[in-house]
Amino acid sequence: MNILEASNVTKNYAAHKALNDVSISIPKQSIFGLLGPNGAGKTTLIRIINQIIMADEGDIVINGEKLHPKHIQVIGYLPEERGLYKKMKVGEQLMYLAQLKGLSTGEARKRIKHWLEKLGLTDWAGKKVEDLSKGMAQKIQFIATVLHEPELLILDEPFSGFDPVNANLIKDEIFELREKGATVIFSTHRMESVEQLCDDIALINKSQKILDGTKKDIKNSFKAHKYSVSYKGELNGLSTMFNVLESQQNDGLSESLIQARNGESPNELLKDLIQTVEVHSFVEVVPSINDIFIEIVEGGKS
Structure with a gap:
């Protein structure tokens, strides 16, 4: 089941098309990576979901209902540009x-205490935001985003400044929130974070969605039939079906990157290798x- 579906969303700014007929589906209780270079349209889509701006065309559906002001209560949004009030005390600001977001004073106080303890900030509750380090202020903004236990979390570059x-502490919290039922839209330029966190991804480039799916399926679709092989011996007599792209020596072993020219199976390559060298490792790239x-x-590829 999908918590959010965007269908044919288009947004124009004068002569600039920020989004062009973009459709994505975000599975419930997943961590969904929204990727793209600067200016691709990611932030525009996030702002439309948050109802900060409106789409010119297309629809956003949350939990089967067309996007409505009431959905603000089920969304937690951590923008890339942080927005805490520097002169307010941490506890007062979180309250x-x-x-x-609709929490009662008593419930808010209980949740604030819990999160400040969890992130090691209890002693800072009475301090002004301007007295915090950048990393501490980032933690406070994260707490403010998750306090009302939103179903849908939208995190725009959440690790910036950490x-x-x-x-790693915030990554663990994101995983825990997902396990408790939250869905996370994760927008970032840091691909190593995408590798660690995301279940599904969509790539937007030049205002258009050009790729989406599970991380595993997308990576498999971009395989180029290349294999990293470690071996002893001389790699002579390899079939012309296989091309040695590069080779090097490492701790007494030879290592080669070999490509199957026409997508031949790894078994075919391994059979050829065993006839000529002593294979120590064989891994598809x-x-x-x-x-x-x-x-x-x-x-x-697109």
């Missing part, structure tokens, strides 16, 4: 934002999300 320790991103954006 204010929680009440805007050191590796705190980035699967492209990373970063490799795929660069290939598509720079004009490769």
Whole structure:
């Protein structure tokens, strides 16, 4: 079941088309990577979902209902441009934002206490935001995003400004929120985070969606029938069906990258190799999300 479906969404700004007939489906309780280079249209789509701006054409459906002002209560949005009130105290600010999302004072106080303890910020509740480090302020903004326990979390570059320790802390929280039933739209330029976090992805480039699906299926579709082989011996007599792209020596073993010219099976390559060398390892090379991103954006497969 999908928590959100965007159908044929188009948005124009004067002569600029920010989104052109974009359709995506986001499965419930998934972490969905919304990818694309700067200016591709990701932020425009996020703002339409949040009802900050309206689409010129197309529809957004949440939980089977056409997008409506009431859906703001089921969304938690962490924008790339952070927006805390610097002169307010941390606890007061979190209480204010929680009440805007409909929480009672008592419930908000309980949840604020829980999250401040969880992220190691209890001693900072009475401090002004301007007294916090950038990383601490980022944690407070994250807390403000999740306090009302939204069904749909939209996180735009959530790890910006975090050191590796705190980035891992927030990653763990994202996984836990997903396990408890939340769906996460995760927009980022950091492909290593996509590899670690996302179940499904969509790539927007030049205002159009050009790729979407499960991360596993997309990576499999970009395989190029390449194999990394470690071996002892001389690689002579390999069938012309296979092309050695590069070779090197490493700790007494030879390592070669070999491509099957016409998509021959790995069994065929392994049979050829066993006849000529002593095979120590044999691994199919699967492209990373970063490799795929660069290939598509720079004009490769689409």
